[in-house]
Amino acid sequence: VDLNTGLVQEHASEMERRHWLTDEDGFRQGTEPFMPIRDDFRQGTEPFMPIRLGFRQGNEPSATDQRPRVACQGEIINENCYEFNPRPLSFKDAQAKCRTLAPNAELAAVTSGDLQSHLVSLVTKGGKRNPVLTWLGAIVKNQQASWVDGSEWGFTDWMPGHPNIHTDKPVCVEMFKQDESWWTIADCDLKRASICRYTITA
Numbered sequence: 001v002d003l004n005t006g007l008v009q010e011h012a013s014e015m016e017r018r019h020w021l022t023d024e025d026g027f028r029q030g031t032e033p034f035m036p037i038r039d040d041f042r043q044g045t046e047p048f049m050p051i052r053l054g055f056r057q058g059n060e061p062s063a064t065d066q067r068p069r070v071a072c073q074g075e076i077i078n079e080n081c082y083e084f085n086p087r088p089l090s091f092k093d094a095q096a097k098c099r100t101l102a103p104n105a106e107l108a109a110v111t112s113g114d115l116q117s118h119l120v121s122l123v124t125k126g127g128k129r130n131p132v133l134t135w136l137g138a139i140v141k142n143q144q145a146s147w148v149d150g151s152e153w154g155f156t157d158w159m160p161g162h163p164n165i166h167t168d169k170p171v172c173v174e175m176f177k178q179d180e181s182w183w184t185i186a187d188c189d190l191k192r193a194s195i196c197r198y199t200i201t202a
Contacts (some may be wrong), residue, residue: 105198115155
């Protein structure tokens, strides 16, 4: 009862007042019953979630960087791999075969007597101790010999009387071993075994 007016005033119950407050524009004062959080809500303090397979954020190494290191199947000499291929191929096809081993592979250049000895041993083992005619990575053109990989031409192991060139057509350098090892020249279209060389990746 209002003592000034004599009128009886109705008082809303506490529960009714709470109902009004919660219904007004989503206002919440903290005493309301718990409301479930939707499944996709995240506040930033959740446990680590695993990244799905195949996810890329853009700063990964390139496919080239991820390429596996080439495994040398021959002999490693001065950080280069030398592999003997006993299959007879033309000079051009032998070069192509080398590049299937590694992008930087070439037919081998022989730049020292020590390297020559190693390669003769490699050919002897690969050829099952039989004399094997083997392409080296050199071409003779206009009476001038050069290594296809650009190595300096210095050391040679020519058979006495060679190179004996009677053609204007470029010829290729082969190595053979019979008692001693020698270099000779041959038509590049003939089929020979070959030695490939490539740098071992770090």
